[in-house]
Amino acid sequence: MTAAGAPLVLTLGDPAGVGPEIAVAAWRALSVSGPVFAVVGDAEVLRTQGAPVREIMAVSDAPAVFGHALPVIHRPVRAPVTPGAPNPANAAPVADWIEEAVSLALSGQASGVVTCPIAKAPMYASGFRFPGHTEFIAELTADAPFAGVRGPVMMLTARDLRACLVTIHVALDQVAQTLSADRVIRTAQVVDDALRRDFAIARPRLALAALNPHAGEDGALGMQEIEMLRPAARRLRDMGVDITDPRPADTLFHDEARRGYDAVVCLYHDQALIPVKTLDFWGGVNATLGLPIIRTSPDHGTGFDIAGQGQARPDSLIAALRLAAEMAASRAH
Structure with a gap:
């Protein structure tokens, strides 16, 4: 369904957060080079950032506008916006913006x-x-046709690291119970397919992170590697997925190690997020794999504590826009 050469759409997020600031800053940085994008959100909120804003009727109008103004599909908020003070009255428009962008x-x-x-x-x-x-x-997107292996799977990227999550927002003391061989296998299948489809990697190489220190030390430090992770890796290789046996996470992310794989399958949140944010704290990107559409986002939150103060950096959003354009181009071909 990806249209080669079509603009991207950017949803504004919570209007009381840093979304309006970084959207305008990203447009200033990309207005000459692209990729072209149109914002789905409130044009008046964006005008408070001091940038030229042009309301458009269709995404296809964005390229003609983008070089001199930020194109916006104007969908107004319901209540006045105060930076740093989120208002539940504006939650419905925020959800509507996402729904329209997906459509x-x-x-x-x-x-x-x-x-x-x-x-x-x-x-x-x-x-x-x-x-x-x-x-x-x-x-x-659940009812939309998709020829690939359906996710969603969260991938965090920074520099040459792609870290993909089997579990996401799970308390650490619940991770072991939440994991299963089937979840690991499904995640790796989605990642393998997405690397081919969205990153133009013909033969993806995956690394699998262990759960326990020293990959369990042959059972002395935990049995998950023996009972779940190694069998899952063997099944994946039988399916044609090039993936390692579980490797100790403390030796998996240094420069030389990263050259040995195209993506790493991580088992819990911090196992992926700490190396990503260490490599590039400001420029990390969150990409959702296994969907009928391309979706990326900056790897940070709303920043209510700094909203409206001119401190928000657009690095991660700029990287997310560029990555989305690259993924869309790969999928279109």
């Missing part, structure tokens, strides 16, 4: 969706029933 991507009018951060508390207060963006977008 534009599914129809081929947009080549991909990039999302500015949302805050869960005001969304939940308004009746939003999803843990976050990823699950919401997965449901919005």
Whole structure:
């Protein structure tokens, strides 16, 4: 469904967060070079950032505007916006922006969706029933045809590291119970397929992180590697997925190790996020794999504590826009 050459769509996220600031800053940085994108959100909120804003009727109008103004599909908020003070009254428009952007991507009018951060508390207060963006977008695209292995799987990227998560927001003392061979296998299949489809890697090489120190030390430090992870890796290799046996995480992320794989399958949140943010704290990107559409986002939150103060850096959003364009180009071919 990806339309080669079509603009991206960017959702504004919580309007009281740093989304408006980084959207405008990203447009200033990319207005000459691209990729071209249109914002789905409130044009008046964006005008408070001091940039030229042009309201458009369709995503296809964005290329003609992008060089001299930020193109916006104007969908107004319901309540006044105060930077740093999220308002549940605006949660419904935030969800609507996401839904419209996904629809534009599914129809081929947009080549991909990039999302500015949302805050869960005001969304939940308004009746939003999803843990976050990823699950919401997965449901919005659930009925769309997709030839690939369906996710969603969260991939965090920084420099040459692609770290993919089997579990995400799970308390550390619950990770071992939450993991299963089937979850590891499904995640690795999604990653393998996405690397081929969205990153043009003909023969992906995957590394599998161990759960326990020293990969369990032959059972002395835990049995998950023996009972679950090694059998899962063997099954994946039998399916044609090039993946290692579980490797100790403390030796998996240095420069030389990263040259040995195209992506690493990590078992829990911090196992992936710590190396990604150490490599590039400001420029990491969150990409959702295994969807009928391209979706990326900056790897940070709403930043309510600095919203409206001119401190927010757009590095991660710029990287997310560039990655979405690259993934869309790979998928289109």
